[in-house]
Amino acid sequence: MLRLFGALIVIIGCGLGGMVVAKSYALRPQHLRELSNALQLLATEIDYARTSLSEACSKIAGQTKGPAAQFFAQFAAYLEGRSGMSANEAWSKSLQVLADAGFVKQELETIGHFGSVLGRSDAEDQLKHLALLQTRLEQFGDQAEQEREKMVRLWNYLGFCIGALAVLMLI
């Protein structure tokens, strides 16, 4: 009886672990889309209203969802801190929010690189850099979508399979 109970726990535990991994694959395209949308809002603020970076990002944090909202809120908070932090430093430090949300290394590097030009040139140049970053995010989004289709189903089953295998080996 106790063995049966233990086996069930192992299978359910591994199954849930698999589902968590599957969920992260399922959410990645959505997170990338939300970040891309937030960058589009930033482009609009720069292009039409010439809003200062801290004000624009604070506004965008309220209009966006998910990790993108947290990222922009964190970035705006660093800028408003008046500690003398540059936009690049604030952007780099805020990337931790995206890292915690499961953004992968390549994505973080690409987003991080944009920090070195952010706010440091005229509107025309800023919009070009923003468009470039959005294009890269769309490419990452497409890749993430393809991975999602494969990996979500895989991990939903794989977790339980690993659990079952572990039980067989233990018995």
Added chain:
Amino acid sequence: MRSTLLQHLAPNLRTLLEPIRTWELIEEIRLRINQPLLIKERGLEYGVNRMGICRVHESYCVTMEDLTRSFEIMTDNSWYALEDEIRSGYLTLSGGHRVGISGKVVLERGYIKTLKYINGLNIRLARAVPGAADPVMRQILRGDRIVSTLIISPPGCGKTTLLRDICRQLSNRGFNVVVIDERSEIAACHRGIPQLDIGESTYVIDSCPKAQGISMALRGLAPDVIITDEIGHPDDGTALADAIRAGVEVISSCHGADWDSVQQRTWMQYGRAAFAQAVFLSRRCGPGTVEQVLKLD
């Protein structure tokens, strides 16, 4: 004043400048890449190092990092939001302080598109001097009538300070004053809000070319007097003469050493009729020394 200015500088420069005891005397702070950090007090230049004010050659040397970081803070990390100001070579900070910018100019079809490789910042500290206009107010306000006046001096003699105080005094006496502040020096607006006292009945048209601003004021703001700084373009002269024809008095300033040199300026052909008197300033007894009031007929 110390805190309003220091917050715009790189942390390293804040540490150096904060302990200075003579802040109320500082007129300018000069940052040039790889050159000594300089302050200007009572017309003289001094250096600054970890020990405080020092001789120029003992001063702390300004680094590229100091300059870049200060500029990022001054622009609120938003260069794009201040394109026009940067293109014109200056910024106005909160507190009204004004920053002249030098660097490499990028041209597009012969016009300045932007500046890059910023290599120098000249910070002029804004300071309202209430009462600066007291020596000339009797000439400017005769009874309840304002006399159109041109203020003339070489740079740095207090023209703008005098104009600001004239504006404040006329405004507080109930005249409807419109300031056309093309270079944001009189009212020192930051995001549209005057940072210096310009009186309670003053409208400010900020960062607007003078000729266009004068037309706007005449059309919509019913001014008793229009105040503007540093006339130089023939269009400014024409617009001021138009204001006089519309029954509005004008008070303005221009660079010049004496009346003869001012008369040779092109704008005078159009704007000479706008003024009934000229006030000459010098630094003989400090900025704002009134040398002469000349009646023009």
